[in-house]
Amino acid sequence: MAKDFSTREENYSKWYNDIVQKADMAENSAVRGCMVIKPYGYSIWEKMQGALDKMFKDTGHSNAYFPIFIPKSFFSKEAAHVEGFAKECAVVTHYRLKNSPDGKGLIVDENAKLEEELIIRPTSETIIWDTYRGWIQSYRDLPILVNQWANVVRWEMRTRMFLRTAEFLWQEGHTAHATETEALEETAKMLDVYSTFAEEFMAVPVIKGIKTANERFAGAVETFCIEALMQDGKALQAGTSHFLGQNFAKVFDVKFTNQEGKQDYVWATSWGVSTRLIGALIMAHSDDNGLVLPPKLAPTQVVIVPIYKDQDQYEMVCNKAREIESKLKARGISVKFDDRQTHKPGWKFNEYEFKGIPVRIAIGPRDVENNCVEVARRDTLEKESYQISDIENKIANLLSAIQDNLYQKALSFRENSTHHADTWDEFCKLLDDKGGFIYAHWDGTAETEQKIKEETKATIRCIPLNNKPEAGKCIYSGNPSTQRVIFARAY
RNA sequence: CGGGGUGUAGCGUAGUCCGGUAUCGCGCCUGCUUUGGGAGCAGGAGGCCGUAGGUUCGAAUCCUGCCACCCCGACCA
Known part of the structure; x- marks a missing residue:
């Protein structure tokens, strides 16, 4: 097999970049530190979003959307928060361009200076708590359980695809509660959601823990996290859940009247995971042949590749392949039938291998004759012949076995x-x-x-x-x- | 943001020291033969050499600014 991947042994960070590029997940953009997430990479993010969003809804949360711009004055209210984020904020100072007097392009129109500069959100606590003030008067208005899917900007000096980029996609949950206990419970509940997601969907074992003061979120009373271990022995923070106490309520003056008729500040949490999880996914499971995806997050779980010599064989094989395709689809499995005649089977095998498709089914004239197919699994690279009868259940079982195997492999790696x-x-x-x-x-x-x-x-x-x-x-x-x-x- | 490196066709590169508009491989296009692990042969297309200036009769090559990427550091939920 032609090798155009670096191996993990040779150069781990090059291996990582090669996978991102060659599996067609993302590429660098014209803007420093920002990446273009390509359709394949984005579809993995969509799978993550789908699973997480359902878990958020199932725990009573609703989605909403707040502005990308935050007035500088909001931002400066919470001292620790400022301290943590001020050094990496992009700032909007003007709102108009004009033609340059020398006729060479555009310049900033100095007459269009904003009275108050706007920060591009690095996180949304401030704008959200400023908004919550208007939403909360009584304990009857609580809790507020809101999540937003958004982009944020943190002007990083050194960036890496998915792991740290100047702009990234994430979700941030922001909740408001009447009691400290309830807010603490929420913080713990969402940490559990994250660890369940990491282990059951990403097949990445994580350790739940509390951050030390040094590593705590700027503005939080306590930060909880899930930590994962990558194949090079480095840790990756995969998600955080913060207990914010009354810090933001106090600086944004968010009070409510409790059941005793007394005024009190609202208790807060916030929690988030980002496209960084895609980096975690890559570094947890992939091998020297490319990406390896857990079936539950693979945009395509099964690919079917026809093998043939001439047009008659092609049609015969394709007919059989389409039968299998529709059986699998009816079973809820996502399938791609690659009937392109512009690429050879060997080429396709390699393509799907480095894109991490969990299961490949090859079907040729011999298989049609014997009523079987060749099934290859990406995690172990093993091939086996399957009888076509009941194929949908066999493949469903295989996908679930792959999901388990990836988790077990990652777990024993971590234990070792x-x-x-x-x-x-x-x-x-x-x-x-x-x-x-x-x-x-x-x-x-x-x-x-x-x-x-x-x-x-x-x-x-x-x-x-x-x-x-x-x-x-x-x-x-x-x-x-x-x-x-x-x-x-x-x- | 500091130090170092790189930028030549879609990708990877030779050429840069010693100025004369560019090499090779992969990929792409056409045709024929092929198709159970990245096919073979033949023909063909594609590059204002990152960008803006400067030096020069002439710049991929020398000089300066800028941009981007990689490595190391500082920084960083």
Whole structure:
């Protein structure tokens, strides 16, 4: 087979870029740091959106849409929020262009300066809480459970396709509650939605945890996250759910009258996942032959390739193939029948392989004669002959087996890449030799965390929610610690 | 944003030091033979050499600005 992929071994980041490009998911655009998500990449995002959106609706949320522009004054209200985002904001200062006096193109019309500059949203808490003030008077107006699907802009200095781009697509949920308990429950509920989505749809095992103060969302009281491990041993934050306390309610003056007739500030949460998940999907499952997609998120789950020598055979084979196609479709499987005569079967095999289609069915004259087909699965690259009778159920079972296998493979990779370190030397050695998640004791101070980051580039990914208390000594400072936290180098 | 590198046909490249409008492979088009893992042969099309200036009789080549991408750092939910 012709090889035009870099391997993970040779150059992991080139391998990643090759997959994005050659699987036709995205390309760089004329604008620095921004990518064009191509139809194939976008259809994966649509599959993710579909599954997540249903989960949001099932947990009582509704979609809405808020402006992309945020007045600068809104943005500056919450101190920590400003601190976190100010350095990466795109700002609109003018609203008109005019012809240049020298006749060479367009220039900004200085007479069209905005009285108040507009920030292009890096996240929408401020505009949303400014809006919620008008929506909430009484406890009867609560809770508000809103999600928006949107683009956001964060002016990143260094970008990578899907993982970090200046503009990206995401969803952001913003909820308002009458009590702290209810807001905390919402935060936990949405974290569960994310972990369920990651594990059941993406087939990526994740660890639920709490962020340390250093890694917390700017403006949150507490940030919860799901952390996944990529094949190069680096961690990836796959989703976050924030308990915002009354921080935004206070600065935007969002009060309500409770059942006792007293005024109180509203409790808030926000939560989001982005197109970064596509990067996670690539790095969790793909191999040196290209993309590998879990069936539940594959835009096409099965491709059928006809094999023939002449036009008579072509027609005979295609007739049989179409029968199979319609059986599979009736079973709810997404199928592409590639009857193009402009490409040879071998070419198609390779094409669908590096695009990660979970199952390929090849059917030729010999198969028609024997009433069978050749079935190849992308995850293991194994081929097997299937009798056509009951093909739809056999394929449905196979898809589900592939989904499970991908999850199990990713899980055992993570288990094999998870280590405990009890000394500083051990910790450094593990990081350099193997990467992965390292459970280690930490004294709980931001200073120690910062020092460890400076010396090793490893950060505390999270304090796992299911953590067991365990007395020990901080690997860096030697000070007492009550539990292990997860360290890793991260994307 | 700092340091380094790159930019030549859709993609990957030679040519750049030592100025004379461009090489090769893949892909594309046409025809014939092919079709169970990226087909073969023959013919053909396609490039103001990233962009804007400058030097020169003449610039892909030398000089300057700008843009984009890659690597390293800083930064970063």
